[in-house]
Amino acid sequence: MDKVSPRQRHANMAAIHSSDTRPEMIVRRWLHSRGFRYRLNHRGLPGHPDIVLRKYRTCIFVNGCFWHGHEGCRYFRLPKTNVDFWRTKIERNRARDLRDHDALARLGWHTVVIWECSLRPSVRQQTLESLEQTLYHIFLKDREVKPAFRSLH
Secondary structure (H helix, E strand, O other), X not given: OOOOOXXXXXXXXXXXXXXXOHHHHHHXXXXXXXXXXXXXXXXXXXXXXXXXXXXXXXXXXXXOOOOOOOOOOOXXXXXXXXXXXXXXXXXXXXXXXXHHHHHHHHOOOXXXXXXXXXXXXXOHHHHHHHHHHHHHHHHHHOOXXXXXXXXXX
C-alpha cells in the first residue's frame, strides 16, 4: 500500500523532469569549467543524448539509477506498488538505451553513460576525472576526421 495519497503521488511524479536534472547539471558545469564545449539533447542523434561533444564524437548520457534500472545499485529498487507497470517501464527503458547506444556506435559515435549514483559527493571527483581522461583518450585515438553520418550505400 502506498504511503501517500494518489493526488500527492501524482504531484511528486509530475515534478520529476527529464532534462536539466541535478546530476546532469553537475556534469555540464564540470565539463564547461574544464574547457569542454558541448551541445544539449541533439535531436539528430538516436536517443537525444544529454550532452554531445562533437569534437570528441562522444555522446554522454546522465542516467538516473531508478529510471534506467541501474543493476546492482543500492539506489535502484522497484516500488512495492504497481510492480508490473514499473518492471515493464524500466525494462523498456533499458532496451531503448541499448538500441540507442548501438545506433550511435554504428554512426561512429562514442557513448559514455554516467550513473546518478556515481555523482554522489564521495565519488564525484573520481567519476569526473575519469570522464576527462576518457575524452582525452578518445580525442587522441580518433584524431582523423570522420563524417558525422555514414551512408549505408
